[in-house]
Amino acid sequence: MLDIILGAVALGLLWAIMSLGVYITYRVLDVADLTVEGTIALGGAVAARFISGGMNPWIATAVALAAGLLGGLCTGLLHTKLKIPALLSGILTMIALYSINLRVMGKSNIPLLRVKTVYSPLQDMGLFGSFPSLIVGVIIVVAVAVILYWFFGTEIGSAIRATGNNQNMARAQGINTSNMIILGLVISNGLVALSGALIAQYQSFADVQMGTGSIVIGLASLIIGEVLFGTRTFKRTLVSVSLGAIIYRIIIALVLKAGMDANDLKLFTAVTVAICLSMPMIKPAVAGLFHSKNTTGR
């Protein structure tokens, strides 16, 4: 049982990087960016291709991150320069990336067995099971969160936040909103691809399908984190979102352990997210059911 939880936490940490990326688009920029479905697989594909070709796994991971940045750039340009709605821009890049990912890998799946991954040095030191990825995951998630905290406190970061909040105001204050949207999408997808690269190395394979449904997982993590741990300050929110990804993985591990068919997982996730997203509607309605009689005239 402990093994299962540890494994879930390790995987959750790797997915937390992706959730932080989704947070940037969904919350900061107020855009539902579907590019992530493509860029998470792109991260895995690029890392797997180069690692299996003998490249240093850290350099391969960095290349994967750079590839993700380009994915975000593509969506950003489609949206801001060609005025295609954000949702559709993301879908277009996502679809395009499916073919690109197949090109990168040359096939639909690359196994990563008996190759050096970013976890290998720790495994060589005698750590086993989920511990190597736990350690790597913690270090990277903390680093990413610290960098994001700093970045969104800077002048450029503030300009991105203002753009997501009120484009009219942002432009009136001399902010180039198009560039800020592009920058936000670029950073977000870079993180998502980094996450994909680390996940592929953790699960010892990259698959062209590994992105399917990932936006929903990202949103689920985000919302679970926000609801459970709060969003009072930005620092708090970053921690909440990261923890949300871990909690999500633990929940999934537990329901699988309890006997849920793995094929039903995506349905389970979608329903969970639908319920979480509709909370603002459900809460007053439920409260109304209980209080309708004795709180009239409130």
Added chain:
Amino acid sequence: MLDINQVYKTFNAGTINEKKALTGLDIHLQEGDFVQVIGGNGAGKSTMLNCLAGMFPVDQGTIQIDGQDVTRLPEFKRAKLIGRVFQDPMMGTAANMNIEENLALALRRGEKRTLRWGVTNKERERYHELLKTLGLGLEDRMTNKVGLLSGGQRQALTLLMATLQKPRILLLDEHTAALDPQTAAKVLELSEKIIADNHLTAMMVTHNMKDAIVHGNRLVMMQDGHIILDIAGEEKKHLTVETLLEKFSQISGSELANDRMLLS
């Protein structure tokens, strides 16, 4: 210092919704002018300010500020020269950001944004002093989200933001219309004070004829997308609502049929 020369703007050209918003608009402002803009609904008042601010391109004509042709300059670049307060109190501020962050964004209007901190301690002191002058108690709520403020407080803050980095022109687009009468009067008084203290050149669109007569040194009336009346100096000082209505019917050959203007 501001020259709008023969500007034309048509919305939805070629469709049944075609609207000729500006038809040969010509206006020239002197340094320090505080121009009141009045006119019926659809006269082109807001379109004029929006064209000036660069929210959409004009079809014809040129706009020059200090001799510099800004006709094709994108909105965010023109923001360096122009401060704006909108009719909708929600529009001028970022609701999810706090008061000092909003001010800090405004302080950097027209400057290159870098990776330095978005708000510095030195600025905070200055914001504290400036907010005090509003007399709304906002100086003690600098880390509150702007979304928590009332409409009047938000307009006062927007006014401060629009003038924090001294603009060449300040545009007030019915900025008190969404407020209750008392708050509206207060915000208007504040606008007047800020414009006078900073010697700003400003244009203010209003539906309230009395406000238009009392404030500013110049009054223009718009109809059908251009200016039909332009009164300044001594003549403006002795203006009354009655003479204004009379002038209007003389020029346009019709009664000024606009309840919103007559009643206010």
